[in-house]
Amino acid sequence: MQTVKVIAKVVHDNSGVFTEVPVLLDENKHVIKPLLDYTLKLKRDGRSHSSLTKLIKAAQLLLEYMVSNMECFATPQSMFESFSTRLYTGTINDEGIDPSGLFWLPHSPSVARSHIYLLTQLTDWLAENQGIEPMNPVVKADDYTQSLNYAAWYRKKQHDFLGHIKDQHINSTVQFSRSIQGKRPLGKKKQAAVEFPEHHFKAFYFDGLGAALDRRVSLRDQLILLLIHGGGLRESEALHLWLEDVVIDPLTPNNVKVRIYHPEYGDAPNNWRGQSGKTTRAAYLKEKYALSPRNDFLGTKRVGWKSNYTDADGYLEVYWFPAIFGEVFSKLWREYTRFLIGIDRNHPYAFINFHKDHIGKPYTLNAFHYSYRQGLKRIGLKPCKADGLSAHSHRHSYGRRLRRAGIHEIIIKKCLHHSSLDSQIVYTAPTAKEVTANLNAATDKLSNITDSVENISPPSWEVLTQYGFNDIDPYNLFTGKSSKLGKSYDK
Structure with a gap:
């Protein structure tokens, strides 16, 4: 079966309101209805767009395998067992041919296991709702x-x-x-996040993004850069900013307070209340502009929202570090907003497109990433995630900057808007360079220690707790040199 993945707009009733979801079309260009029904259920349950896309990909592979091997299996379970094996081995034999016509290369263990899990959930739902035999039963x-x-x-x-x-x-x-679980993927230690090289930041700010021919473009992209580098936001979160979300900091007049509200459930600005009494941003967008939140769209208009943790009233507070970033943002913001006067905007978003064919429309992630790559090109750099030359690496820089300044883990969690202390480990773990420097320093210290042990006395309780108790306190919440919740014994 030749299937094609497309984005469908599904209308449920006479209201005309539609839901956008990825679907599969068969060779007759008909939507595969059972898969659509399950996808709509997941959408209603709040599953992310990436989760739905992974499901569609897994279902597409399963359908292709079923059609290519229709007469080979007596039961759905035996077919699914063979399908799961081919995810790991591929379908090309030792002679380099594939009579099935699939020509699959082997999938990685993690991807194959993910496909098996998603398809198991799908077939369980089909078995419950349509009476088919489950392909991966519980045993x-x-x-x-x-x-x-x-x-x-x-x-x-x-x-x-x-x-x-x-x-x-x-x-x-x-x-x-x-019955079928898939191979357990190779256990891997969490890779330390790669930060943007600080020694390139000044050139990138002034001569990279700041060198665009259109001053409005430079200001817009520099403001976003300040939010992600000096405020630790994800670039997608920065694009949800509304003009009303930036106010003068009452404690520091030269600085500003920036709050990024949840695109659906955050409070509407200026104590707005709709005709139905609703006060959310989703209601505000619909009533004032006939728009849906940007995280509801698919395609290039979509701007996702990852954080499940917000401050009061459904927003993320931007905590500038160091504070000079907020002062620079304040200065640029005043200049940028003057350029918005006279430009028609049928939306409340602060960052807009200045291209003559799309002027006034909300700035997209694709457009920002293009401007970001152009900025790197102007200072002789190429985008490279492994070297920290990517937009998200600035959030990593922010987290590491906080850690190097000795900020407590609880405060870092707050600044990065994480719901768990574990979430920030990848942002604050020491880099390979820092590990090497510490080991070299320890080697020098070791070489200066005398061989005499005559005057060594039993260690005190404070000394013992410096090294923690991994068996009862594995996360160093109360013991260790940098205990997260208990008293620190670091001298």
């Missing part, structure tokens, strides 16, 4: 799998904030597993 787990299930259950219980008031008995599901 009695072997001893090894039961041990892993128990370890997972125990870890979840240990990290459950309300676990002490829940049933402490082992859940019976520990004894069961899926």
Whole structure:
């Protein structure tokens, strides 16, 4: 079956309101209805666009495999078992040919396992709602799998904030597993996030983004750069900024307070209340501009929203560090907003397009990434995520800057708008260069230690707690040189 993935606008009733979701078309250009129904369910449940796209890709592979091997299997389960194997091995034999015509290369263990999981959820839903036989049923787990299930259950219980008031008995599901689970991916240590090279920032700000021929373009892109580099925002969050979201800081007149509101549930500006009594940004956009929030769109108009953690009233507060970034932003903002006078904007977004064919329209992520690459090109650099030359690397720079300044982990969590201390590990972990420098310093210190041990006395409690207790306090919440919640014994 030759299938094609497209973006569909689904209208449910006479209101004319539509829902955009990815769908598959068969060879007759008909939508594959069961998959559409399941995708709409996930959309209603709040699944992200990337999750829906991964599901569609997995379903497309399964359908192609089914058609190419229609007569080979007696049961859906045996077909799914073989399909899962081919995800890992590919379909090209040792002679370099593939009679099935699929010509799949082997998928990585993590991608293959993700496809198996998504398709298992899909076929479970189809079995429940359409009466088909499940392709990946639940079976009695072997001893090894039961041990892993128990370890997972125990870890979840240990990290459950309300676990002490829940049933402490082992859940019976520990004894069961899926018939097909996929290979366990290779365990990897979290890779330290690569930050934007600080020694390039000044040139990039002035001679990169600041050298655009149109002054309005320079100001717009420099303002976004300040938000992501000096305020730690994701670039997508910066594009959700409205003009009303920037106000003078009452404590520091030369600085400004910037708040990025949730595109749907954040409060509308100026205490607005709609005709129906609603006060959210989604209601404001619909009633004032007949628009939907930008995270509801698909394609180039879409601007996603990742953070599940906001401050009061549904916004992310920008915490400038150092504060000079906020002062520079304040100065540029006054100049930038003067350019907006006289430009028709049928929307409230602060950052707009200045191209003559699209002037006044909301600035898109694709357009910003293009301007970003052009800015790097002007100072002789090429975009490279591994070298920190990407827009998101500025958020990494912000996190590392906070850590190097000795800011407590709880404060860093607040600044990065993370819901968990674990989330910021990738942003604040030491770099390979820092590890090497510390080891070299330790080597020099070691060489100066005398061989005499006569005067060594038993260590005090304060000294013992400097090194933590990994068995009972693995995250150094109360012990260690940089305890997160307890007293620090760092001398």
